[in-house]
Amino acid sequence: MQHPHSSCPKSFRCLMPRTMESQITMEKTPSYFVTRETPRRISAMSRDTKLIVVVRDPVTRVISDYTQTLSKTPDLPSFQDLAFQNQSLGLVDTSWNAIRIGMYALHLENWLRYFPLSQIHFVNGERLITDPAGELARVQDFLGLKRIVTDKHFYFNRTKGFPCLKKPESSSSPRCLGKSKGRTHIQIDHDTIEQLRDFYRPYNVKFYEMVGHDFRWE
Template structure:
Protein backbone atom coordinates (compact mmCIF):
# COMPACT_ATOMS: atom_id res chain seq x y z
CA UNK A 1 0.00 0.00 0.00
CA UNK A 2 2.76 2.42 0.98
CA UNK A 3 4.73 1.51 -2.13
CA UNK A 4 1.71 2.18 -4.37
CA UNK A 5 1.11 5.64 -2.82
CA UNK A 6 4.77 6.56 -3.21
CA UNK A 7 4.73 5.55 -6.87
CA UNK A 8 1.59 7.60 -7.54
CA UNK A 9 3.10 10.63 -5.83
CA UNK A 10 6.32 10.24 -7.79
CA UNK A 11 4.33 9.95 -11.04
CA UNK A 12 2.43 13.17 -10.31
CA UNK A 13 5.61 15.09 -9.51
CA UNK A 14 7.30 13.63 -12.57
CA UNK A 15 4.48 14.65 -14.89
CA UNK A 16 4.51 18.19 -13.51
CA UNK A 17 8.23 18.40 -13.97
CA UNK A 18 8.00 17.13 -17.54
CA UNK A 19 5.25 19.63 -18.33
CA UNK A 20 7.39 22.49 -17.02
CA UNK A 21 10.38 21.23 -18.97
CA UNK A 22 8.33 20.94 -22.19
CA UNK A 23 6.97 24.46 -21.68
CA UNK A 24 10.47 25.82 -21.14
CA UNK A 25 11.82 24.06 -24.24
CA UNK A 26 8.89 25.30 -26.36
CA UNK A 27 9.48 28.85 -25.15
CA UNK A 28 13.18 28.70 -26.01
CA UNK A 29 12.54 27.15 -29.43
CA UNK A 30 9.86 29.72 -30.25
CA UNK A 31 12.14 32.58 -29.28
CA UNK A 32 15.01 31.07 -31.26
CA UNK A 33 12.78 30.58 -34.31
CA UNK A 34 11.63 34.18 -34.09
CA UNK A 35 15.20 35.44 -33.94
CA UNK A 36 16.23 33.26 -36.86
CA UNK A 37 13.27 34.46 -38.91
CA UNK A 38 14.13 38.05 -38.17
CA UNK A 39 17.77 37.53 -39.02
CA UNK A 40 16.84 35.93 -42.35
CA UNK A 41 14.23 38.48 -43.39
CA UNK A 42 15.66 41.69 -41.97
CA UNK A 43 18.19 42.77 -39.39
CA UNK A 44 16.38 45.94 -38.39
CA UNK A 45 12.90 47.39 -38.09
CA UNK A 46 11.49 50.90 -38.11
CA UNK A 47 10.21 52.68 -35.02
CA UNK A 48 6.64 52.52 -36.35
CA UNK A 49 6.95 48.73 -36.57
CA UNK A 50 8.21 48.60 -33.01
CA UNK A 51 5.30 50.72 -31.87
CA UNK A 52 2.86 48.39 -33.62
CA UNK A 53 4.44 45.39 -31.88
CA UNK A 54 4.37 47.12 -28.53
CA UNK A 55 0.64 47.81 -28.85
CA UNK A 56 -0.02 44.08 -28.64
CA UNK A 57 -0.62 42.61 -25.16
CA UNK A 58 2.40 40.87 -23.67
CA UNK A 59 2.05 37.82 -21.46
CA UNK A 60 4.82 38.71 -19.08
CA UNK A 61 5.22 39.47 -15.42
CA UNK A 62 4.11 42.85 -14.06
CA UNK A 63 7.59 44.37 -13.86
CA UNK A 64 8.52 43.45 -17.43
CA UNK A 65 5.20 44.73 -18.76
CA UNK A 66 5.66 47.97 -16.88
CA UNK A 67 9.11 48.43 -18.31
CA UNK A 68 7.90 47.74 -21.84
CA UNK A 69 5.39 50.60 -21.60
CA UNK A 70 7.13 53.06 -19.29
CA UNK A 71 10.86 53.27 -19.79
CA UNK A 72 13.13 56.10 -18.86
CA UNK A 73 13.83 58.99 -21.18
CA UNK A 74 17.49 58.93 -20.30
CA UNK A 75 20.96 58.92 -21.82
CA UNK A 76 23.67 56.30 -21.37
CA UNK A 77 27.14 55.83 -22.76
CA UNK A 78 27.50 52.21 -23.79
CA UNK A 79 29.55 51.50 -26.86
CA UNK A 80 33.25 51.48 -27.56
CA UNK A 81 33.06 54.71 -29.55
CA UNK A 82 31.53 56.54 -26.57
CA UNK A 83 28.44 57.12 -28.75
CA UNK A 84 25.51 58.74 -26.97
CA UNK A 85 22.62 56.27 -26.82
CA UNK A 86 19.10 56.73 -25.58
CA UNK A 87 16.69 54.30 -24.00
CA UNK A 88 13.38 53.53 -25.66
CA UNK A 89 10.68 55.26 -23.60
CA UNK A 90 7.03 54.36 -23.29
CA UNK A 91 6.21 57.34 -25.50
CA UNK A 92 8.73 58.02 -28.27
CA UNK A 93 12.20 56.79 -29.10
CA UNK A 94 14.92 59.00 -27.62
CA UNK A 95 12.31 61.54 -26.61
CA UNK A 96 11.84 62.17 -30.32
CA UNK A 97 15.57 62.33 -30.95
CA UNK A 98 15.90 59.47 -33.41
CA UNK A 99 14.32 58.21 -36.59
CA UNK A 100 16.80 55.36 -36.97
CA UNK A 101 16.31 51.62 -37.10
CA UNK A 102 16.76 49.09 -34.30
CA UNK A 103 19.08 46.17 -34.84
CA UNK A 104 18.17 42.59 -33.99
CA UNK A 105 20.12 42.58 -30.73
CA UNK A 106 18.48 45.85 -29.72
CA UNK A 107 15.03 44.36 -30.40
CA UNK A 108 15.94 41.39 -28.21
CA UNK A 109 17.11 43.66 -25.40
CA UNK A 110 13.90 45.69 -25.69
CA UNK A 111 11.60 42.66 -25.42
CA UNK A 112 13.58 40.77 -22.80
CA UNK A 113 15.10 43.56 -20.74
CA UNK A 114 12.85 46.51 -21.51
CA UNK A 115 15.73 48.55 -22.86
CA UNK A 116 16.75 48.67 -26.51
CA UNK A 117 20.33 49.74 -25.98
CA UNK A 118 21.42 48.20 -22.69
CA UNK A 119 20.96 44.77 -21.18
CA UNK A 120 19.20 45.39 -17.88
CA UNK A 121 19.77 42.66 -15.33
CA UNK A 122 17.87 42.28 -12.09
CA UNK A 123 21.08 43.11 -10.26
CA UNK A 124 21.54 46.45 -12.04
CA UNK A 125 21.58 49.11 -9.35
CA UNK A 126 19.95 51.63 -11.70
CA UNK A 127 16.88 49.42 -11.95
CA UNK A 128 16.17 49.95 -8.27
CA UNK A 129 16.51 53.72 -8.72
CA UNK A 130 13.67 53.79 -11.23
CA UNK A 131 10.31 54.43 -9.68
CA UNK A 132 6.86 55.44 -10.81
CA UNK A 133 5.89 58.71 -9.21
CA UNK A 134 2.68 60.66 -9.10
CA UNK A 135 3.05 63.69 -11.39
CA UNK A 136 4.64 66.76 -9.86
CA UNK A 137 3.39 68.83 -12.80
CA UNK A 138 0.09 68.64 -14.72
CA UNK A 139 -0.78 70.33 -18.00
CA UNK A 140 -4.50 70.82 -17.40
CA UNK A 141 -5.37 72.53 -20.68
CA UNK A 142 -6.60 74.22 -22.64
CA UNK A 143 -7.99 72.01 -25.37
CA UNK A 144 -6.96 73.06 -28.93
CA UNK A 145 -4.34 75.49 -27.64
CA UNK A 146 -1.23 73.45 -28.36
CA UNK A 147 -1.02 71.01 -25.46
CA UNK A 148 0.39 68.23 -27.63
CA UNK A 149 3.06 70.45 -29.16
CA UNK A 150 3.95 71.66 -25.67
CA UNK A 151 4.35 68.19 -24.17
CA UNK A 152 6.44 67.09 -27.16
CA UNK A 153 8.77 70.03 -26.60
CA UNK A 154 9.02 69.29 -22.89
CA UNK A 155 9.70 65.61 -23.58
CA UNK A 156 12.99 66.66 -25.18
CA UNK A 157 14.34 67.63 -21.77
CA UNK A 158 16.37 64.89 -20.02
CA UNK A 159 14.92 65.90 -16.63
CA UNK A 160 11.32 65.38 -17.76
CA UNK A 161 9.29 62.22 -18.38
CA UNK A 162 5.64 61.83 -19.32
CA UNK A 163 3.13 59.00 -19.88
CA UNK A 164 2.21 57.90 -23.38
CA UNK A 165 -1.45 58.92 -23.32
CA UNK A 166 -3.80 61.34 -21.62
CA UNK A 167 -4.80 59.55 -18.43
CA UNK A 168 -8.16 61.27 -17.70
CA UNK A 169 -7.84 60.27 -14.05
CA UNK A 170 -9.38 63.31 -12.39
CA UNK A 171 -12.22 63.95 -14.86
CA UNK A 172 -13.38 60.35 -15.49
CA UNK A 173 -15.19 58.97 -12.46
CA UNK A 174 -14.46 55.38 -13.47
CA UNK A 175 -10.73 56.08 -13.53
CA UNK A 176 -10.80 58.17 -10.36
CA UNK A 177 -12.55 55.38 -8.48
CA UNK A 178 -9.52 53.16 -9.17
CA UNK A 179 -7.48 55.25 -6.75
CA UNK A 180 -4.13 57.02 -6.69
CA UNK A 181 -2.16 53.80 -6.84
CA UNK A 182 -3.72 53.01 -10.22
CA UNK A 183 -2.96 56.55 -11.35
CA UNK A 184 0.66 56.22 -10.23
CA UNK A 185 1.07 53.00 -12.19
CA UNK A 186 0.09 54.82 -15.38
CA UNK A 187 3.16 57.05 -15.03
CA UNK A 188 6.53 56.26 -16.62
CA UNK A 189 9.51 55.08 -14.60
CA UNK A 190 11.80 57.93 -13.64
CA UNK A 191 14.99 58.67 -11.78
CA UNK A 192 15.01 60.59 -8.53
CA UNK A 193 16.00 63.86 -10.21
CA UNK A 194 13.42 63.65 -13.01
CA UNK A 195 10.02 65.34 -13.08
CA UNK A 196 6.90 63.48 -14.18
CA UNK A 197 4.41 65.55 -16.18
CA UNK A 198 0.91 64.43 -17.10
CA UNK A 199 -1.23 66.13 -19.76
CA UNK A 200 -5.01 65.93 -19.99
CA UNK A 201 -6.58 69.11 -21.48
CA UNK A 202 -10.06 68.15 -20.29
CA UNK A 203 -9.01 68.83 -16.69
CA UNK A 204 -9.21 72.61 -17.15
CA UNK A 205 -12.98 72.79 -17.70
CA UNK A 206 -14.02 69.90 -15.44
CA UNK A 207 -15.58 71.34 -12.28
CA UNK A 208 -14.58 68.51 -9.95
CA UNK A 209 -10.98 68.23 -11.13
CA UNK A 210 -9.28 71.06 -9.14
CA UNK A 211 -10.37 69.69 -5.76
CA UNK A 212 -9.35 66.16 -6.75
CA UNK A 213 -5.91 67.32 -7.86
CA UNK A 214 -5.49 69.28 -4.62
CA UNK A 215 -6.29 66.16 -2.60
CA UNK A 216 -3.53 64.31 -4.42
CA UNK A 217 -0.88 67.01 -3.98
CA UNK A 218 -1.53 70.53 -2.74
CA UNK A 219 1.91 71.67 -3.97
CA UNK A 220 1.62 70.35 -7.53
CA UNK A 221 2.63 72.73 -10.33
CA UNK A 222 -0.01 73.49 -12.94
CA UNK A 223 0.57 74.53 -16.54
CA UNK A 224 -2.20 76.14 -18.60
CA UNK A 225 -1.68 76.97 -22.27
CA UNK A 226 -4.13 79.38 -23.90
CA UNK A 227 -4.70 80.96 -27.31
CA UNK A 228 -6.74 83.87 -28.62
CA UNK A 229 -10.27 82.75 -27.61
CA UNK A 230 -11.88 83.16 -31.04
CA UNK A 231 -9.08 81.24 -32.75
CA UNK A 232 -9.47 78.48 -30.18
CA UNK A 233 -13.20 78.23 -30.92
CA UNK A 234 -12.48 77.92 -34.65
CA UNK A 235 -9.91 75.18 -34.01
CA UNK A 236 -12.36 73.35 -31.77
CA UNK A 237 -15.01 73.58 -34.48
CA UNK A 238 -12.61 72.16 -37.09
CA UNK A 239 -11.85 69.13 -34.94
CA UNK A 240 -15.58 68.58 -34.54
CA UNK A 241 -15.99 68.70 -38.32
CA UNK A 242 -13.20 66.17 -38.85
CA UNK A 243 -14.59 63.72 -36.30
CA UNK A 244 -18.11 64.14 -37.66
CA UNK A 245 -17.09 63.53 -41.26
CA UNK A 246 -15.11 60.43 -40.33
CA UNK A 247 -18.32 58.88 -38.99
CA UNK A 248 -20.15 59.17 -42.31
CA UNK A 249 -22.91 61.42 -40.96
CA UNK A 250 -24.88 64.25 -42.57
CA UNK A 251 -22.93 67.50 -43.16
CA UNK A 252 -21.77 69.30 -40.04
CA UNK A 253 -23.56 72.53 -39.17
CA UNK A 254 -22.09 75.78 -40.42
CA UNK A 255 -19.80 77.63 -38.01
CA UNK A 256 -22.05 80.68 -37.79
CA UNK A 257 -25.09 78.51 -36.98
CA UNK A 258 -23.33 77.03 -33.98
CA UNK A 259 -21.68 80.10 -32.46
CA UNK A 260 -24.63 82.48 -32.92
CA UNK A 261 -28.11 82.30 -31.41
CA UNK A 262 -30.73 84.92 -32.30
CA UNK A 263 -28.07 87.40 -33.31
CA UNK A 264 -25.94 86.92 -30.19
CA UNK A 265 -22.91 84.78 -29.45
CA UNK A 266 -24.22 81.52 -27.98
CA UNK A 267 -22.51 81.29 -24.60
CA UNK A 268 -23.95 77.80 -24.13
CA UNK A 269 -22.06 76.41 -27.13
CA UNK A 270 -19.36 74.29 -25.50
CA UNK A 271 -16.39 75.62 -27.53
CA UNK A 272 -17.46 79.15 -26.53
CA UNK A 273 -17.63 78.14 -22.87
CA UNK A 274 -14.16 76.60 -23.02
CA UNK A 275 -12.69 79.89 -24.32
CA UNK A 276 -14.02 81.85 -21.33
CA UNK A 277 -10.78 81.13 -19.51
CA UNK A 278 -11.38 83.31 -16.46
CA UNK A 279 -14.34 81.21 -15.28
CA UNK A 280 -12.35 77.99 -15.26
CA UNK A 281 -9.14 79.51 -13.89
CA UNK A 282 -11.02 81.07 -10.96
CA UNK A 283 -12.16 77.60 -9.99
CA UNK A 284 -8.56 76.33 -9.99
CA UNK A 285 -7.33 79.34 -8.02
CA UNK A 286 -9.67 78.43 -5.20
CA UNK A 287 -7.48 75.40 -4.49
CA UNK A 288 -3.97 76.50 -5.51
CA UNK A 289 -1.76 79.54 -5.03
CA UNK A 290 -1.04 81.74 -8.02
CA UNK A 291 2.65 80.87 -7.72
CA UNK A 292 1.80 77.26 -8.64
CA UNK A 293 0.45 78.27 -12.07
CA UNK A 294 2.33 78.95 -15.25
CA UNK A 295 0.29 80.32 -18.14
CA UNK A 296 1.75 79.57 -21.56
CA UNK A 297 0.95 81.89 -24.45
CA UNK A 298 -0.06 79.37 -27.12
CA UNK A 299 0.10 81.95 -29.89
CA UNK A 300 3.65 82.90 -28.88
CA UNK A 301 4.57 79.20 -28.71
CA UNK A 302 3.80 79.05 -32.43
CA UNK A 303 5.77 82.15 -33.41
CA UNK A 304 8.62 81.95 -30.87
CA UNK A 305 8.71 78.52 -29.20
CA UNK A 306 12.20 78.94 -27.75
CA UNK A 307 11.21 81.94 -25.61
CA UNK A 308 8.10 80.22 -24.23
CA UNK A 309 9.84 76.92 -23.50
CA UNK A 310 12.64 78.68 -21.60
CA UNK A 311 10.04 80.33 -19.38
CA UNK A 312 8.57 76.91 -18.59
CA UNK A 313 12.05 75.53 -17.96
CA UNK A 314 12.63 78.17 -15.27
CA UNK A 315 9.17 77.62 -13.78
CA UNK A 316 9.84 73.90 -13.40
CA UNK A 317 13.30 74.45 -11.96
CA UNK A 318 14.95 71.93 -14.29
CA UNK A 319 18.43 72.24 -15.78
CA UNK A 320 19.21 74.71 -18.56
CA UNK A 321 18.82 72.51 -21.63
CA UNK A 322 17.02 74.15 -24.55
CA UNK A 323 18.77 76.29 -27.14
CA UNK A 324 17.50 78.13 -30.26
CA UNK A 325 19.01 75.34 -32.36
CA UNK A 326 16.32 72.95 -31.05
CA UNK A 327 13.67 74.77 -33.10
CA UNK A 328 13.48 75.48 -36.81
CA UNK A 329 10.73 76.81 -39.04
CA UNK A 330 9.39 74.35 -41.60
CA UNK A 331 8.28 76.34 -44.64
CA UNK A 332 6.22 73.45 -46.02
CA UNK A 333 4.24 72.80 -42.86
CA UNK A 334 4.05 76.42 -41.81
CA UNK A 335 5.17 75.99 -38.19
CA UNK A 336 8.22 75.29 -36.05
CA UNK A 337 9.58 71.77 -35.70
CA UNK A 338 11.95 70.20 -33.17
CA UNK A 339 15.59 69.36 -33.88
CA UNK A 340 18.41 67.47 -32.15
CA UNK A 341 21.63 67.71 -34.10
CA UNK A 342 20.93 66.01 -37.42
CA UNK A 343 17.58 64.59 -36.29
CA UNK A 344 14.25 66.45 -36.45
CA UNK A 345 10.60 65.89 -35.65
CA UNK A 346 7.39 67.71 -36.57
CA UNK A 347 3.82 67.33 -35.41
CA UNK A 348 1.52 64.92 -37.21
CA UNK A 349 -0.11 65.57 -40.55
CA UNK A 350 -3.43 66.32 -38.84
CA UNK A 351 -1.99 69.51 -37.38
CA UNK A 352 -2.53 72.82 -39.10
CA UNK A 353 -5.67 71.93 -41.04
CA UNK A 354 -5.75 75.25 -42.91
CA UNK A 355 -7.76 73.78 -45.77
CA UNK A 356 -10.61 73.04 -43.37
CA UNK A 357 -10.88 76.53 -41.90
CA UNK A 358 -14.45 77.80 -42.32
CA UNK A 359 -15.15 80.96 -44.26
CA UNK A 360 -15.81 83.31 -41.35
CA UNK A 361 -16.97 86.82 -42.08
CA UNK A 362 -15.16 89.76 -40.50
CA UNK A 363 -18.35 90.98 -38.74
CA UNK A 364 -18.71 87.56 -37.08
CA UNK A 365 -15.09 87.65 -35.91
CA UNK A 366 -15.66 91.14 -34.52
CA UNK A 367 -18.77 89.98 -32.65
CA UNK A 368 -16.90 87.09 -31.08
CA UNK A 369 -13.92 89.26 -30.10
CA UNK A 370 -16.31 91.75 -28.55
CA UNK A 371 -18.05 88.98 -26.63
CA UNK A 372 -14.78 87.63 -25.20
CA UNK A 373 -13.38 91.10 -24.41
CA UNK A 374 -14.71 91.51 -20.83
CA UNK A 375 -13.81 87.94 -19.92
CA UNK A 376 -10.30 88.46 -21.30
CA UNK A 377 -9.82 91.49 -19.06
CA UNK A 378 -10.65 89.39 -16.02
CA UNK A 379 -8.22 86.73 -17.23
CA UNK A 380 -5.47 89.36 -17.66
CA UNK A 381 -5.96 90.40 -14.03
CA UNK A 382 -5.94 86.79 -12.85
CA UNK A 383 -2.70 85.99 -14.62
CA UNK A 384 -1.09 89.45 -14.34
CA UNK A 385 -0.30 89.26 -18.01
CA UNK A 386 -1.91 91.10 -20.92
CA UNK A 387 -2.16 88.92 -24.00
CA UNK A 388 -2.44 90.46 -27.47
CA UNK A 389 -5.93 89.17 -28.15
CA UNK A 390 -7.74 92.32 -29.24
CA UNK A 391 -7.50 91.28 -32.89
CA UNK A 392 -6.79 88.08 -34.77
CA UNK A 393 -3.49 88.16 -36.64
Protein backbone atom coordinates (compact mmCIF):
# COMPACT_ATOMS: atom_id res chain seq x y z
CA MET A 1 0.00 0.00 0.00
CA GLN A 2 1.36 3.41 -0.96
CA HIS A 3 0.11 6.88 -0.20
CA PRO A 4 1.46 10.42 -0.06
CA HIS A 5 2.23 12.32 3.11
CA SER A 6 -0.92 13.68 4.67
CA SER A 7 -2.23 15.03 7.93
CA CYS A 8 -2.79 12.37 10.56
CA PRO A 9 -6.46 11.46 10.94
CA LYS A 10 -7.54 8.97 13.56
CA SER A 11 -6.34 5.94 11.62
CA PHE A 12 -3.36 3.62 11.25
CA ARG A 13 -1.62 6.38 9.23
CA CYS A 14 -0.64 7.73 12.65
CA LEU A 15 1.39 4.57 13.24
CA MET A 16 3.42 4.98 10.03
CA PRO A 17 6.60 7.04 9.67
CA ARG A 18 6.29 10.66 8.57
CA THR A 19 7.30 11.18 4.94
CA MET A 20 8.27 14.08 2.73
CA GLU A 21 6.36 14.91 -0.46
CA SER A 22 9.10 13.22 -2.51
CA GLN A 23 8.82 9.96 -0.54
CA ILE A 24 6.28 7.17 -0.33
CA THR A 25 5.25 5.04 2.62
CA MET A 26 4.49 1.37 2.06
CA GLU A 27 2.74 -1.11 4.32
CA LYS A 28 1.67 -4.71 3.77
CA THR A 29 -0.85 -7.00 5.41
CA PRO A 30 -2.07 -10.20 3.69
CA SER A 31 -5.61 -9.87 5.05
CA TYR A 32 -6.33 -6.40 3.65
CA PHE A 33 -7.66 -7.55 0.27
CA VAL A 34 -10.22 -9.93 1.78
CA THR A 35 -11.35 -7.88 4.81
CA ARG A 36 -14.63 -6.15 4.02
CA GLU A 37 -14.14 -2.96 6.02
CA THR A 38 -10.60 -2.28 4.81
CA PRO A 39 -11.33 -0.44 1.50
CA ARG A 40 -13.62 2.05 3.23
CA ARG A 41 -11.11 2.72 6.00
CA ILE A 42 -8.17 3.17 3.62
CA SER A 43 -10.25 5.43 1.37
CA ALA A 44 -11.16 7.56 4.38
CA MET A 45 -7.44 7.90 5.17
CA SER A 46 -6.34 8.71 1.61
CA ARG A 47 -8.29 8.27 -1.62
CA ASP A 48 -4.99 8.62 -3.55
CA THR A 49 -3.60 5.41 -2.08
CA LYS A 50 -2.12 2.99 -4.60
CA LEU A 51 -2.79 -0.67 -3.92
CA ILE A 52 -0.72 -3.71 -4.85
CA VAL A 53 -2.23 -7.20 -4.69
CA VAL A 54 -0.34 -10.45 -5.34
CA VAL A 55 -2.64 -13.11 -6.78
CA ARG A 56 -1.97 -16.71 -7.75
CA ASP A 57 -3.94 -19.72 -8.98
CA PRO A 58 -6.63 -20.04 -6.26
CA VAL A 59 -6.41 -23.85 -6.28
CA THR A 60 -2.66 -23.75 -5.66
CA ARG A 61 -3.24 -21.00 -3.11
CA VAL A 62 -5.73 -22.97 -1.01
CA ILE A 63 -3.48 -26.06 -0.99
CA SER A 64 -0.55 -23.88 0.08
CA ASP A 65 -2.70 -22.29 2.78
CA TYR A 66 -3.69 -25.70 4.14
CA THR A 67 -0.09 -26.98 4.00
CA GLN A 68 1.16 -24.06 6.06
CA THR A 69 -1.66 -24.36 8.62
CA LEU A 70 -1.11 -28.12 8.89
CA SER A 71 2.56 -27.53 9.75
CA LYS A 72 1.41 -25.55 12.80
CA THR A 73 -1.69 -27.62 13.63
CA PRO A 74 -0.93 -31.32 13.06
CA ASP A 75 -4.41 -32.48 14.17
CA LEU A 76 -6.14 -30.36 11.50
CA PRO A 77 -9.06 -32.11 9.72
CA SER A 78 -8.31 -33.41 6.24
CA PHE A 79 -8.17 -30.99 3.32
CA GLN A 80 -11.27 -32.58 1.77
CA ASP A 81 -13.26 -32.30 5.01
CA LEU A 82 -12.52 -28.58 5.19
CA ALA A 83 -12.91 -27.80 1.49
CA PHE A 84 -16.27 -29.49 0.86
CA GLN A 85 -19.73 -29.48 2.37
CA ASN A 86 -20.41 -32.60 0.30
CA GLN A 87 -17.60 -33.76 -1.97
CA SER A 88 -19.65 -36.42 -3.75
CA LEU A 89 -21.98 -33.64 -4.90
CA GLY A 90 -19.09 -31.25 -5.53
CA LEU A 91 -20.37 -28.75 -2.96
CA VAL A 92 -17.45 -26.55 -1.90
CA ASP A 93 -17.54 -25.02 1.58
CA THR A 94 -17.19 -21.27 1.04
CA SER A 95 -17.30 -20.66 4.79
CA TRP A 96 -13.71 -21.98 5.00
CA ASN A 97 -11.62 -18.82 4.78
CA ALA A 98 -8.88 -20.57 2.79
CA ILE A 99 -11.44 -21.24 0.04
CA ARG A 100 -13.03 -17.80 0.19
CA ILE A 101 -9.75 -15.90 -0.17
CA GLY A 102 -9.32 -17.26 -3.72
CA MET A 103 -12.70 -15.88 -4.86
CA TYR A 104 -10.88 -12.77 -6.06
CA ALA A 105 -13.75 -11.26 -8.06
CA LEU A 106 -15.90 -10.93 -4.92
CA HIS A 107 -13.18 -9.10 -3.01
CA LEU A 108 -12.32 -6.83 -5.93
CA GLU A 109 -15.96 -5.76 -6.27
CA ASN A 110 -15.75 -4.38 -2.74
CA TRP A 111 -12.52 -2.47 -3.46
CA LEU A 112 -13.90 -0.96 -6.65
CA ARG A 113 -16.63 0.73 -4.61
CA TYR A 114 -13.90 2.96 -3.16
CA PHE A 115 -10.98 2.95 -5.61
CA PRO A 116 -10.68 3.09 -9.41
CA LEU A 117 -9.04 0.10 -11.07
CA SER A 118 -6.20 2.39 -12.19
CA GLN A 119 -5.05 2.61 -8.55
CA ILE A 120 -4.84 -1.16 -8.12
CA HIS A 121 -1.95 -3.23 -9.49
CA PHE A 122 -2.14 -7.03 -9.58
CA VAL A 123 1.12 -8.93 -9.34
CA ASN A 124 1.11 -12.32 -11.07
CA GLY A 125 2.13 -14.73 -8.30
CA GLU A 126 3.34 -17.40 -10.73
CA ARG A 127 5.49 -14.94 -12.68
CA LEU A 128 6.80 -13.48 -9.43
CA ILE A 129 8.53 -16.86 -8.98
CA THR A 130 9.71 -17.39 -12.56
CA ASP A 131 10.51 -13.74 -13.37
CA PRO A 132 10.75 -11.70 -10.14
CA ALA A 133 12.60 -8.81 -11.77
CA GLY A 134 10.00 -8.52 -14.53
CA GLU A 135 7.12 -8.42 -12.08
CA LEU A 136 8.90 -5.89 -9.88
CA ALA A 137 9.66 -3.74 -12.93
CA ARG A 138 5.90 -3.45 -13.44
CA VAL A 139 5.43 -2.61 -9.75
CA GLN A 140 8.08 0.12 -9.96
CA ASP A 141 6.36 1.56 -13.07
CA PHE A 142 3.01 1.51 -11.26
CA LEU A 143 4.49 3.46 -8.34
CA GLY A 144 6.25 5.92 -10.65
CA LEU A 145 9.68 4.78 -9.49
CA LYS A 146 12.87 4.38 -11.46
CA ARG A 147 13.53 0.73 -12.36
CA ILE A 148 16.31 0.02 -9.87
CA VAL A 149 15.51 -3.60 -8.95
CA THR A 150 16.64 -5.93 -11.77
CA ASP A 151 17.70 -9.55 -12.43
CA LYS A 152 21.06 -8.94 -10.78
CA HIS A 153 19.35 -8.59 -7.39
CA PHE A 154 17.97 -12.17 -7.33
CA TYR A 155 19.17 -15.75 -7.13
CA PHE A 156 17.08 -18.94 -7.14
CA ASN A 157 17.05 -20.85 -3.86
CA ARG A 158 16.64 -24.54 -4.76
CA THR A 159 15.75 -25.52 -1.18
CA LYS A 160 12.89 -23.02 -0.98
CA GLY A 161 11.93 -23.30 -4.63
CA PHE A 162 11.64 -19.51 -4.76
CA PRO A 163 13.85 -16.61 -5.85
CA CYS A 164 15.59 -14.72 -3.05
CA LEU A 165 17.27 -11.34 -2.80
CA LYS A 166 21.05 -11.40 -2.97
CA LYS A 167 22.96 -10.08 0.02
CA PRO A 168 22.43 -6.33 0.31
CA GLU A 169 25.35 -4.13 1.34
CA SER A 170 23.74 -3.43 4.71
CA SER A 171 23.28 -7.11 5.64
CA SER A 172 25.50 -10.10 6.26
CA SER A 173 23.14 -12.56 4.60
CA PRO A 174 20.72 -12.83 1.66
CA ARG A 175 17.03 -12.13 2.20
CA CYS A 176 14.71 -15.07 1.60
CA LEU A 177 11.32 -16.37 2.65
CA GLY A 178 10.81 -17.32 6.29
CA LYS A 179 10.89 -20.86 7.67
CA SER A 180 7.15 -21.33 7.24
CA LYS A 181 7.35 -20.56 3.50
CA GLY A 182 8.41 -22.76 0.62
CA ARG A 183 7.12 -26.05 2.04
CA THR A 184 6.34 -28.96 -0.27
CA HIS A 185 2.57 -28.99 -0.75
CA ILE A 186 0.57 -31.95 0.47
CA GLN A 187 -0.59 -34.30 -2.28
CA ILE A 188 -4.21 -33.78 -3.29
CA ASP A 189 -5.91 -36.30 -5.57
CA HIS A 190 -6.72 -35.36 -9.16
CA ASP A 191 -10.52 -35.50 -8.73
CA THR A 192 -10.42 -33.08 -5.80
CA ILE A 193 -8.30 -30.63 -7.77
CA GLU A 194 -10.68 -30.83 -10.74
CA GLN A 195 -13.66 -30.15 -8.47
CA LEU A 196 -11.92 -27.07 -7.10
CA ARG A 197 -11.02 -25.90 -10.61
CA ASP A 198 -14.67 -26.22 -11.62
CA PHE A 199 -15.69 -24.21 -8.56
CA TYR A 200 -13.20 -21.39 -9.10
CA ARG A 201 -13.56 -21.17 -12.90
CA PRO A 202 -16.49 -18.71 -13.01
CA TYR A 203 -14.86 -16.53 -10.33
CA ASN A 204 -11.59 -16.57 -12.29
CA VAL A 205 -13.30 -15.64 -15.57
CA LYS A 206 -15.10 -12.75 -13.90
CA PHE A 207 -11.84 -11.60 -12.31
CA TYR A 208 -10.04 -11.70 -15.68
CA GLU A 209 -12.82 -9.56 -17.17
CA MET A 210 -12.72 -7.08 -14.30
CA VAL A 211 -8.95 -6.49 -14.46
CA GLY A 212 -8.56 -6.93 -18.23
CA HIS A 213 -5.99 -9.71 -17.95
CA ASP A 214 -6.16 -13.51 -18.35
CA PHE A 215 -3.98 -15.17 -15.69
CA ARG A 216 -4.60 -18.61 -17.29
CA TRP A 217 -5.27 -20.46 -14.05
CA GLU A 218 -6.06 -23.93 -15.36
